[in-house]
Amino acid sequence: RLVNSNIDVFITFHSTADVAEGGTSKSLKQLLPELRSAARIFVHSVSDLVNLKAFGLIANTSLFPHGVKTDIVTSAEGSAFDQIRGKTIISSYGFLLPHKGIRNLIHAFGNVAGRHPDAHLLLVNAEYPVDVSIQETVLCRRLIQELSLSDRVTLITDFLEDTESLAWLSLSTCVVFPYEHTQESSSAAVRWGLTTGKPVYCTPLPIFDDVRDVVEFLxxxxxxxxxxxxxxxxxxxxxxxxQLSGRQQEWLKDHDWRHLSNRLKNLLQSHAMNKRGI
Structure with a gap:
């Protein structure tokens, strides 16, 4: 309807992979007529661009980076922060869901904690308001108890403001994203990790392909x-x-939303001018 009303449609996909849900396979191929009419389709990874081109969507597809917010001012002050300040802090960040691999990270930390008495695991993983996330919280807390890690692990499941989340992460020695397999093609959470300027470690999965130059892979x-x-x-x-710091700072500058928003504005203005024959 928008196209029929002479309104240009721009679409951003975070993933183009087919999805199996409830015994039914869902694919963007089912939307090809509508997608062909879009003025431009943006994706974040080369693999997604290849997928769209395999569908025959060639002329109106482009790579466009997933940005990051770099201008947040944080302050890790207060007794809560002081309890772990000065330790070697391994942290993780993002919603607490099964595919995020947090239980594997807890297990792995438990295996190394005895050899590194100053190490502490900081999990800033907000509970998402769905049953599977609530259950994951229960399982993580139970695992921490079973491994006798209660005094070595801080698990924060409240949904925090960005400033508070980054304040916690600023205490990190490194930030770890131990994801298990997922069909997502880009991670917003890993960008918050990169914003800290600390080394970021990721599992070797396609979701981290677009940040491979500025992270270390497990x-x-x-x-x-x-x-x-x-x-x-x-x-x-x-x-x-x-080794990573210089590359991270350059990457953050290139992927700052302020920079990318200007880039997108120029692209949209150019499209509008071409459409009007200017």
Whole structure:
């Protein structure tokens, strides 16, 4: 209806993969007539661009980065922060859902904690208002108790303002994203990790392809792979930070939403001018 009303439609997809839901397969191929009429379709990864081109969507598809907010001012002041300040802090961030791999991270941390008495695990993982997330919170808290890690793990499941989340993450030695397999093509959470300027470690999955130049990859998604990655980080975290810091700062500058919004504005203005024959 928008196109018929002479309104240009611009679409951004965070994933173009087919989805199986309730025994039914859903694919963007089912929407090809509508997608062909879009003025422009933006995706964040090369694999998604390839998918769309395989559908025959060639002329109106483009890569456009997933941005990051870099101008948030934080202050990690107060007794809550002081309880873990000065420790070697391994943190994670994002909604607490099964595919985020937080239980594997807890297991891996439990395996290395005895060798690194100053290490602390900080989980800033908000509970999402769905049953599966509520259950994941229960399982994580139970696992922390079973592994006798209550004094070595801080689990924050409240939904915090961005400033408070980043204040917690600013205490980190490194930030870990131990995701299991997912059909998503880009992660918003990992961008918050990069905003801290601390080394970021990710499991080797396509969702992190668009940040591969500024993160370190863990050997695998399982507990052993995460454990091995943590051991390597704990033995040489200063060197890791020095190697990554310059690349991260350049990446943050290029992916700042203020920069990307100007880029998008110019693209939209150019499209409008071409349409009017200017």
């Amino acid at each position: 050997p695998s998604t399982d507990v052993k792979g995460i454990e091995d990655g943590l051991c390597a980080m704990l033995s040489d975290h200063q060197a890791s930070r020095e």
